[in-house]
Amino acid sequence: MTLFLGLDGGGTKTAVVLVDTDGDDGTVLARWRGPGCSWLDDGVDAAAAVVREGTHQVLAAAGRSADELGHAFYGLPGHGESASTDLLLDALPCDALGHDRSTVGNDVLAGWAGSLGGQDGINVVAGTGSITYGERGTHTHRVGGWSELIGDEGSAHWVARRGLNAFSRMADGRLPRTALYGLLREHTGIAEDLDLVGLLMQDLQAERAAVAAFSRVVTAAAAAGDPVAAAVLDDAVDELVQQVRVVADRIGDRPDGAPTAVSSSGGMFSDDGFRHRFVARVAAERDAGARPRFALVEPVLPPELGAVVYAIRRAGDPVPVTWRDAAPGQH
Numbered sequence: 426m427t428l429f430l431g432l433d434g435g436g437t438k439t440a441v442v443l444v445d446t447d448g449d450d451g452t453v454l455a456r457w458r459g460p461g462c463s464w465l466d467d468g469v470d471a472a473a474a475v476v477r478e479g480t481h482q483v484l485a486a487a488g489r490s491a492d493e494l495g496h497a498f499y500g501l502p503g504h505g506e507s508a509s510t511d512l513l514l515d516a517l518p519c520d521a522l523g524h525d526r527s528t529v530g531n532d533v534l535a536g537w538a539g540s541l542g543g544q545d546g547i548n549v550v551a552g553t554g555s556i557t558y559g560e561r562g563t564h565t566h567r568v569g570g571w572s573e574l575i576g577d578e579g580s581a582h583w584v585a586r587r588g589l590n591a592f593s594r595m596a597d598g599r600l601p602r603t604a605l606y607g608l609l610r611e612h613t614g615i616a617e618d619l620d621l622v623g624l625l626m627q628d629l630q631a632e633r634a635a636v637a638a639f640s641r642v643v644t645a646a647a648a649a650g651d652p653v654a655a656a657v658l659d660d661a662v663d664e665l666v667q668q669v670r671v672v673a674d675r676i677g678d679r680p681d682g683a684p685t686a687v688s689s690s691g692g693m694f695s696d697d698g699f700r701h702r703f704v705a706r707v708a709a710e711r712d713a714g715a716r717p718r719f720a721l722v723e724p725v726l727p728p729e730l731g732a733v734v735y736a737i738r739r740a741g742d743p744v745p746v747t748w749r750d751a752a753p754g755q756h
C-alpha cells in the first residue's frame with residue numbers, strides 16, 4: 426500500500442484527503458473538511474492549527490499513521506508571497522506529520538494538478554481573486570494572484586469593484602443610468618445612493634468576499650442586456666485570456682502543434698454568460714500557423730486530489746492510470 430496525503434487550503438475552507446495508489450485507481454481512504462487556512466486572513470498560528478487538525482483527522486479516520494505516508498503535499502494560500510512567512514509555512518507539515526516527506530506550495534498548484542490530472546497545460550482560476558498557472562515538462566509559470574489591492578484582474582472582486590464604480594458614476598450623473606444602477610439599489614436596499622459607502626465600508630468592513638459577492642449583480646445586469654455591465658465582463662475575460670496567453674508563451678506550445686489544454690475554475694465561471702464569453706475568446710486564439718492554440722477541458726479532479734497528484738509526482742511515483750487518462754487531449 427502506498428499512501429499519499431493532499432491538502433487544498435483556501436480562505437474559507439480546507440480540504441484534506443488520504444489516498445491509496447496501489448493498482449490503477451487512486452482509492453480515497455478518508456476525507457476531511459474544515460475552516461480556511463489563509464495566513465493572510467487569520468495568521469500563521471491559525472493556519473497551523475487547521476493543518477494539524479486536518480492531517481490528524483484523515484489519518485485517524487483511515488486507521489493509518491503518518492509514518493506510512495509516501496509523501497504529502499500542502500497547498501496553502503499565500504505561499505510564495507512572503508519570504509519570511511514561507512519559512513513558517515514550510516515547517517507546518519513536519520509539525521503535523523513528524524517527518525519531512527512533504528512539500529508545501531501555493532494552492533494554485535493543487536488546482537492545476539487536479540484540473541489536468543498532472544498533465545501539461547494551463548489552469549485559470551477566477552474566484553474571489555484570479556490566478557493562472559501552467560506547466561510543460563520542466564517549464565512552469567504563474568500569472569496573477571497579486572491580491573485585490575494590486576491586481577486580481579478578471580476576478581469576482583475586480584468585476585464587483587468595476588460595477589460599483591460604474592454605479593457611483595451613474596449616481597453622480599457621470600454615466601447614463603442603466604439596469605445596473607437599479608439592480609444594485611434593489612440588491613442592497615439602500616435608501617439613498619451614498620448609503621452604499623456606509624454599507625460597504627462600515628457594515629461589510631470592505632471584507633474581500635463580501636465585496637466580491639457584488640459581482641453577481643454585474644453578471645445579472647449583463648444578462649439583462651446592460652451594456653455597461655457587459656463591457657465589464659468583456660474586460661474581465663480579456664484580462665484572463667491575456668493571463669493564459671502569457672503563461673503559454675512562457676511554458677511553450679505543444680511541440681506536435683496540437684492545442685494546449687486549458688481548464689478553468691472559480692465562481693466567475695459558474696455564470697453562463699461569463700463562461701460563454703471566456704470560451705469564445707479562448708477558442709479565437711490562434712498560433713503562428715493560424716491553428717487553434719488552446720482547447721478548453723473540464724477539470725479532471727477536485728483540487729484536494731490535485732494535491733495528492735502533486736505529492737505523487739514529488740515522490741517520483743506514477744499518477745494512477747485512471748486519473749492520468751481522464752485528462753483529455755494529453756496523450
